[in-house]
Amino acid sequence: MPELPEVETVRRGLEPAMTGRRILRAEVRRDGLRWPFPARMKERLEGARIESLRRRSKYILGDLSTGETLIVHLGMSGRVLVSGAPAGGFVHARAVAQKHDHVILHMEPAPGDPQPGHGGRVAFNDARRFGTMDLWPTAQLENHRLLARLGPEPLGNRFDENWLAGRLAGRRTPIKAALLDQRIVAGLGNIYVCEALHRAGISPRRAAGRISRRRISHLVGAIRAVLREAIDAGGSSLRDHRRTNGELGYFQHQFRVYGREGEACKTPGCKGRIRRLVQSGRSSFHCAQCQR
DNA sequence: GCTGTAACCTGTCGGC
DNA sequence: TGCCGACAGGTTACAG
Structure with a gap:
């Protein structure tokens, strides 16, 4: 499923349910996803x-x-759905565990929640189990094996023409x-x-x-x-992606090439x-007429 | 070091 | 209707 815009959409959807709140209870319903969960994950999350x-x-x-960071990757089919207290606009009808709900976090209610005592319920669901969850010391996050070698954020200042030209120079692999x-x-x-390649x-x-260099x-x-437009649209929903309230993203309606084989450029x-x-x-979807 | 491929796992869709 | 194969948004490990 998720590329940067979908993950950012999920992150924004989780904020009202999670930021500033305690995890009252963690249901860890299997040993791991792509890799085993860290030892004592339930105990390290609760509280x-x-x-x-x-x-x-x-x-x-x-x-x-606690000084640790919860690392979540949604793999190909992962989604996070929030249900429970309707404060902050996160409402989803699901309140019982569904198939492929692997980890469920029961969050502390916020002071203004209209249902006192009922915080949000955050369910991590991943049918194909290519996703991952880990816990790692926040101060050493840059050393985590999944994060250590990542290049710059495409929407950040470090990613520019000079960086990209330097990294592509001499490479014979397809762009x-x-x-x-x-x-x-x-x-x-x-x-x-x-x-992006079509637009360029x-x-x-x-x-x-x-x-x-010019290209x-x-x-x-x-x-x-394309990333900014996709984030504004809530990401793209082809099969699996859902916002945290269960709604679809709608950037797929703005695709110029992806999934449009045989259609006009x-x-x-x-x-x-x-x-x-x-x-x-x-x-790879492309137009041989205007992409050279 | 670079490049391409297989593997991980499940659900969906189209063809027969 | 049911079966089978192809395919799917990611990432790592490994072979050449």
């Missing part, structure tokens, strides 16, 4: 207050009052594969790489090291634009049709 909720790449980071490499830029996935007019097959500059702008003046090709086992 901890969530001081802040951040996002790094596709990871949600919950800084706890599509290079942009999926989280060490080069952190947070992009298959959908938004396809969309660059073929997904072009060798990464053979793109001019790299356009690509940086295209990546930022949306670039003004272009008469091409969208093609699908497989690169590294994954679908």
Whole structure:
């Protein structure tokens, strides 16, 4: 499922239910997801207050009052649904555990909650179990094996034309594969790489090291634009992504190439049709007329 | 070091 | 209707 815009949408949805509140009870319903959960995860979560909720790449980071950070990755099919007390606008009808609800956090109610004694219920659901959860000392977070090698945030100051040109120089791998490499830029996935390359007019097959500075500059702008628009739309819902209140994102209606094989290219003046090709086992959607 | 592929696991969809 | 294969938004490990 989730690329950067979907994860950011989930993080924003979790804030009213979690930030500043204690975890009263943690239901850990299996031993792990992609990897085993950390030892005594239930005990380490219960009683901890969530001081802040951040996002790094596709990871949600919950800084706890205990000095540890809860690291959550939603994998391909993960979702987080909030139900319970309706304060802050998070209402979802589900109040009992569903299939694939692997971890459920029962949160402390806020003072203004209209149902005293009933805080939010936060359920981490992941059918394919490619997601992960871990606990790690907040002060050493940059050393965590999943976070240590991540490249810059695409919406941050460190990611610019100079950085990208430097990382692509000399590479013969297709630009599509290079942009999926989280060490080069952190947070992009298959959908938004396809969309950004189309906006920049660059073929997904072009060798990464053979793109001019001028086109790299356009690509940086295209990546930022498509991510910002997707966040504003609440992400893209194809199969699994849901906001924390169960609603769908709607950026999929604005796709220019992804999933549009055989349809007309949306670039003004272009008469091409969208093609699908497989690169590294994954679908790339592009227009051969206006992407070179 | 770089590159491509297999593997992880489950649900959905299309074809027969 | 039921079965089967292909495919799906991510990431790591491994072989070449």
